[in-house]
Amino acid sequence: MGSAAASRLSAEAARAEETRGAAPGGRLANWAGNYEYGVDRVHHARSLEEVREFVQAHGRMKVLGTRHCFNGIADSDHNLLSLTRMADVVALDPKARTVTLEAGVSYGQLCPYLHEKGFALHNLASLPHISVAGACATATHGSGVGNPNLASSVSGLEIVTAAGEVLQLSREKDGRQFRGAVVHLGALGVVTKVSLDIEPTYDMRQYVYLDLPMPELRDHFEDVVSAGYSVSLFTDWQKERVNEVWIKRRVEPGTSRDAEADFFGARLADRNVHPIVELSAEHCTEQMGVTGPWYERLPHFRMGFTPSSGKELQSEYFVHRRDAVEAILAIERLRDHVSPHLMISELRTVAADELWMSTCYGRDSLAIHFTWEQDWPSVRKLLPMIEKELSPFGGRPHWGKLFTMAPAALQSRYERRDDFKQLARQLDPEGTFRNRFLDSTLYG
Numbered sequence: 001m002g003s004a005a006a007s008r009l010s011a012e013a014a015r016a017e018e019t020r021g022a023a024p025g026g027r028l029a030n031w032a033g034n035y036e037y038g039v040d041r042v043h044h045a046r047s048l049e050e051v052r053e054f055v056q057a058h059g060r061m062k063v064l065g066t067r068h069c070f071n072g073i074a075d076s077d078h079n080l081l082s083l084t085r086m087a088d089v090v091a092l093d094p095k096a097r098t099v100t101l102e103a104g105v106s107y108g109q110l111c112p113y114l115h116e117k118g119f120a121l122h123n124l125a126s127l128p129h130i131s132v133a134g135a136c137a138t139a140t141h142g143s144g145v146g147n148p149n150l151a152s153s154v155s156g157l158e159i160v161t162a163a164g165e166v167l168q169l170s171r172e173k174d175g176r177q178f179r180g181a182v183v184h185l186g187a188l189g190v191v192t193k194v195s196l197d198i199e200p201t202y203d204m205r206q207y208v209y210l211d212l213p214m215p216e217l218r219d220h221f222e223d224v225v226s227a228g229y230s231v232s233l234f235t236d237w238q239k240e241r242v243n244e245v246w247i248k249r250r251v252e253p254g255t256s257r258d259a260e261a262d263f264f265g266a267r268l269a270d271r272n273v274h275p276i277v278e279l280s281a282e283h284c285t286e287q288m289g290v291t292g293p294w295y296e297r298l299p300h301f302r303m304g305f306t307p308s309s310g311k312e313l314q315s316e317y318f319v320h321r322r323d324a325v326e327a328i329l330a331i332e333r334l335r336d337h338v339s340p341h342l343m344i345s346e347l348r349t350v351a352a353d354e355l356w357m358s359t360c361y362g363r364d365s366l367a368i369h370f371t372w373e374q375d376w377p378s379v380r381k382l383l384p385m386i387e388k389e390l391s392p393f394g395g396r397p398h399w400g401k402l403f404t405m406a407p408a409a410l411q412s413r414y415e416r417r418d419d420f421k422q423l424a425r426q427l428d429p430e431g432t433f434r435n436r437f438l439d440s441t442l443y444g
């Protein structure tokens, strides 16, 4: 990995992460507060050496990122290790166009640093408060027909394996093993450094349209989702319409405002809006075509605003983009079941990648997302209906969100699952990094 001088990022966000997240009973919980971890005590490593020592001393453990998953993927009944105190940029290589980070860095810390140095990432998720390592581990994504998920930017990894050995993997040199290791679900070891592709920084403008008729989406799906660098559709599945279309465009030199008043029957919003139109847009990224840097337009929520915890649940399923319209109509038919428990749904496109356990492995995808009211008994009854409807399209659930799919069905959606399990056996023969989530999904 790179060798340039290390650069200290703001430690404030990392410290904040460490202190948040106790459930009402005082137990350590995830960001949404819907999942309590099996142990309360988190060990904070400060160096590669400390990580190695911790792994060698503990037979069963998991790494906690920023705790933004809604399920038990990061959980351990034994030991939890956090890398939030390892949060520096290790090297920025302008020639190779890569940045190398310690694994505790979040996008919120990284993006302003990159922009200041004249660089950018290709895409971001809906909010910036998540760790780069934890996001890539679960194939976290943004939107855009030409944009693969965030893990696709990874060009190198440093992993401490169960034996305490330090493994360096690069896209260039370790093709096969690398493609297996990037979306690793926390199953292969402790990622201590990540290298990412970067590109020259760019500006963006964001526009929101209201009330896109569903028949227009059905007839012009590809045109709608290709109308910008990144397009998100928000719907409550009611009234045969998409409530909001968020279009994020890269600003090419010399271009001015580039939004028509009408977009397939939807009208241009005349103020900033929240994805749920009734809520205040105070914490949303700037819209109305105001030019700004990429990292202040690609997420829907602002960097400076750190949500404490969100009383919500999330689920998301990925289908082949060629089946997008059929899949959307299938969910629309469930609207009377879905809507009473839904805060909002989001539809995004993600380009295909080659990462074995990625939700977009081998297929250009549509991601159908649900933000639910925090009522798990009701949501748990609904998810099998959604999964059944999306089954003909080979729906793959987001690894970090809530799903109920049977292990055999889940595994059948991943062509490279056996290769991945073999890689896990090789790097972690005793199951140091296995947990109940992995046992029930990958090995169930």
Ligand SMILES: Cc1cc2nc3c(=O)[nH]c(=O)nc-3n(C[C@H](O)[C@H](O)[C@H](O)COP(=O)(O)OP(=O)(O)OC[C@H]3O[C@@H](n4cnc5c(N)ncnc54)[C@H](O)[C@@H]3O)c2cc1C
Binding pocket: 031, 032, 062, 063, 064, 065, 066, 067, 068, 069, 070, 073, 074, 075, 083, 103, 124, 125, 126, 127, 130, 131, 132, 133, 134, 135, 136, 137, 138, 139, 140, 141, 142, 185, 186, 187, 189, 190, 191, 192, 310, 398, 400, 401
């Ligand atoms: C409000 C909200 C908005 C979201 N928006 C999006 C979105 O727009 N798009 C999307 O795709 N997802 C989204 N998510 C889901 C989120 O991006 C993923 O769940 C992501 O994995 C969270 O990263 P984390 O660091 O918080 O993960 P954690 O839950 O802390 O960990 C996730 C996994 O990564 C492993 N891990 C973390 N760090 C390391 C490490 N250093 N070494 C080894 N293993 C590690 C953990 O063991 C675990 O298996 C959202 C979640 C929330 C709460």
